[in-house]
Amino acid sequence: MLVWILWAINIISLSCLAAAMSKHQRDFFGRALDPKQNQLLTLAGWALLAVSLFASILLRGPSVGASIWVCAITFSALVVGLVATYLPLRLKTVNAIAAMLSGLLLGGYLLF
Numbered sequence: 001m002l003v004w005i006l007w008a009i010n011i012i013s014l015s016c017l018a019a020a021m022s023k024h025q026r027d028f029f030g031r032a033l034d035p036k037q038n039q040l041l042t043l044a045g046w047a048l049l050a051v052s053l054f055a056s057i058l059l060r061g062p063s064v065g066a067s068i069w070v071c072a073i074t075f076s077a078l079v080v081g082l083v084a085t086y087l088p089l090r091l092k093t094v095n096a097i098a099a100m101l102s103g104l105l106l107g108g109y110l111l112f
Helices: 002-019 022-029 035-060 062-086 088-111
Strands: none
Touching: 002 022, 002 035, 002 062, 002 088, 022 062, 022 088, 035 062, 062 088
16 A cells, blocks of 8 residues: 555655646646746655655665655656646646545555
8 A cells, every 4th residue: 555655645746846847837837937836846846755755665664665665656757747748737637636545545554
């Protein structure tokens, strides 16, 4: 279940990093964002990536945790890359689904 939680969190973090790029902003938002918004998206993306890495290492140990994280980030990048390329207006929907999924899975993980 940890892989799915990391996968959902990494989708959100990679989406933030993609949205901070000027070439994607017109596709996602229809306009260029302010520099402050770019910094906020970049900071949020890197912070979520770091949190997911540290959580994975904390829960599974350094070698297994890092391997699980690499697997999760690989498939997260695949999803974000495909959505950003072919359905850029649906990235917000994908992020909302990923946020709900990570919340539900994290709640289930903490309860059991």
